[in-house]
Ligand SMILES: NC(=O)C1=CN([C@@H]2O[C@H](COP(=O)(O)OP(=O)(O)OC[C@H]3O[C@@H](n4cnc5c(N)ncnc54)[C@H](O)[C@@H]3O)[C@@H](O)[C@H]2O)C=CC1
């Protein structure tokens with residue numbers, strides 16, 4: 494039985510993760526935390542998630558819980574996530590990281606920590622998006638440099654980072670397939686007199702509106718035809734179930750940095 498801790502338990506993903514833990518066999522929620530200033534400290538995590546009491550009380554820190562779980566799942570923000578990462582390294586706990594919006598230093602800290610603990614780090618835990626990453630690699634290799642590549646993503650009004658972690662990963666996959674460096678060729682939004690499109694760029698466009706769970710389209714546009722690969726999430730449970738699956742998969746991995754392609758056997 495894998496014992497799971499969910500940090501950010503009252504967040505949009507935190508609540509979905511608590512529900513997913515209750516649905517997946519071989520796994521149990523044993524610890525839940527929230528920001529120390531949250532009004533939900535002391536509340537029952539199951540009740541907060543809308544699935545009825547589960548007896549796990551939301552705590553303000555992990556400090557009392559070191560013996561109570563095996564894998565930590567973090568869908569919060571980069572700053573608290575890196576604090577949780579340090580805590581997990583100190584206590585020898587494994588970690589599933591779904592949080593997005595890290596800078597290069599944050600990503601390097603995660604890679605370094607994974608030399609001491611097992612970590613699954615992925616901007617999107619859904620099976621469908623991870624299938625799309627495979628399809629994107631194939632599409633880029635077949636269509637090559639003759640097409641213009643644009644990535645469009647849409648999310649709910651509360652999302653704080655842009656472009657989404659998923660859009661950036663899609664860009665990396667396409668750039669790698671074409672032998673380009675995304676840092677050199679990405680264009681993030683356009684305004685004013687931009688001049689004609691530079692052919693080797695990869696463009697990103699961001700929409701923030703209403704309650705969109707998460708839409709991503711990668712467009713490969715030539716003269717006379719275009720290919721579009723689109724994923725639309727309609728429920729956060731698709732991400733939560735992937736994260737919980739990753740937590741169970743990590744059980745026998747003592748060190749190493751993995752992503753959902755590893756978990757799903759897509760490499
Ligand atoms: N990898 C994936 O499949 C997915 C990743 N995400 C990412 O997950 C992250 C969270 O997204 P949402 O749930 O929509 O955000 P949210 O804002 O609803 O939830 C974040 C929660 O973390 C809590 N938090 C902040 N500091 C904390 C601390 N020190 N200790 C404990 N809890 C703390 C907040 O109070 C909040 O409840 C974002 O970075 C988002 O991009 C979201 C969906 C899927």
Ligand SMILES: O=C(O)C1=N[C@H](C(=O)O)C[C@H](O)C1
Nearest residue numbers: 593616617652657658659707
């Ligand atoms: O913040 C979100 O909601 C989501 N974030 C992830 C991202 O940044 O790619 C994944 C998903 O699209 C939902």
